Amino acid sequence: MTRPEQPRARTLTKPDDFVGAGLAAPAGAARLADVTARYSAAMTSHLAGLVDPADPADPIARQFVPDARELESAPRDLADPIGDDAHSPCEGLVHRYPDRVLLKIVSACPVYCRFCFRRETVGAAKGGMLSPQALENALDYIRARPQIWEVILTGGDPLALSPRRLAEIVRAIAAIDHVKTLRFHTRVPVAAPDLVTDELVAAIKAEDVTTWVALHANHPRELALEARAALARFVAAGVPLVSQTVLLKGVNDDPETLAALMRAFVEARVKPYYLHHPDLAPGTAHFRLPIEEGRRIAAGMLARVSGLARPAYVLDIPGGYGKISLGVEAARPDGAGGWRLTDPAGRVHSYRED
Numbered sequence: 001m002t003r004p005e006q007p008r009a010r011t012l013t014k015p016d017d018f019v020g021a022g023l024a025a026p027a028g029a030a031r032l033a034d035v036t037a038r039y040s041a042a043m044t045s046h047l048a049g050l051v052d053p054a055d056p057a058d059p060i061a062r063q064f065v066p067d068a069r070e071l072e073s074a075p076r077d078l079a080d081p082i083g084d085d086a087h088s089p090c091e092g093l094v095h096r097y098p099d100r101v102l103l104k105i106v107s108a109c110p111v112y113c114r115f116c117f118r119r120e121t122v123g124a125a126k127g128g129m130l131s132p133q134a135l136e137n138a139l140d141y142i143r144a145r146p147q148i149w150e151v152i153l154t155g156g157d158p159l160a161l162s163p164r165r166l167a168e169i170v171r172a173i174a175a176i177d178h179v180k181t182l183r184f185h186t187r188v189p190v191a192a193p194d195l196v197t198d199e200l201v202a203a204i205k206a207e208d209v210t211t212w213v214a215l216h217a218n219h220p221r222e223l224a225l226e227a228r229a230a231l232a233r234f235v236a237a238g239v240p241l242v243s244q245t246v247l248l249k250g251v252n253d254d255p256e257t258l259a260a261l262m263r264a265f266v267e268a269r270v271k272p273y274y275l276h277h278p279d280l281a282p283g284t285a286h287f288r289l290p291i292e293e294g295r296r297i298a299a300g301m302l303a304r305v306s307g308l309a310r311p312a313y314v315l316d317i318p319g320g321y322g323k324i325s326l327g328v329e330a331a332r333p334d335g336a337g338g339w340r341l342t343d344p345a346g347r348v349h350s351y352r353e354d
């Protein structure tokens, strides 16, 4: 495939945009139209500019360029892979764990990841913002439950909203006495770093609550200079950052790439938090890999990086039963009153406490 010499000035959304940018083959455009009719597509000019034209398997392109394989169903695909619906007491809210809720305030994103676990509910045509009445109902639910300590704003991508709208929502949540923590799940700093203005950063903070940002990024190249500058604006404003990464075949499924990503997070003052095993979202089987392989890759990454750079490798149990660690248990009883300890290189040591 050849690439035209032209600047990518706008978000790519249609098959012809991806073809025109040299990111998809013209012969496949009709098939891609079937994909984008089913699942929204968007790739910002910033991300398109990070694609290596010489790499036919570029890990940035793979995450955002629609692919005909998304039309294939696999036997274990689930429309709602982590069971949001089963734990939704009202529109926009998911209450899975006692002390925290997810508040899905918008169903749109500046980019659409081809492996998105909420792809059946997220997208340009999926309803936009939560209506004022639905938001008020969700806030009433939170107000009535003093055990809710944390509100996780997600979607969609909440940082796609205007600073004015964000500030209104943040103020309304911060006015609830028992809510002490707000967490924004976002891809904006890496996908559209220009959106991270001082005004936006100020909008997500409020008196009496601590705001955290959980950044979703999957490849070290996403931590480009512009993204690092955007992250620095949160840090300068005192907003702590953690990371979320999805382990994806063809994107980051090797220990070196993951280690480079975790180091890049730490350099940008983002604490590595979760490495997610991919969910069973429809049409994403080409991104999935077996748990055993994921464990081998995660262990290889953990053996390479500093303690500061270690995320937890986790799986959301399908059906909404929560997250569990997939990490290899480093300490196991040896059956004789002691322990068998496995070091980062896989060597086993005995340990006794008596």
Ligand code: SF4
Residues within 6 Å of the ligand: 108, 109, 111, 112, 113, 115, 116, 117, 118, 119, 122, 155, 156, 157, 186, 187, 216
């Ligand atoms: S930014 Fe998040 S919600 Fe939006 S498409 Fe990507 S994974 Fe899905």
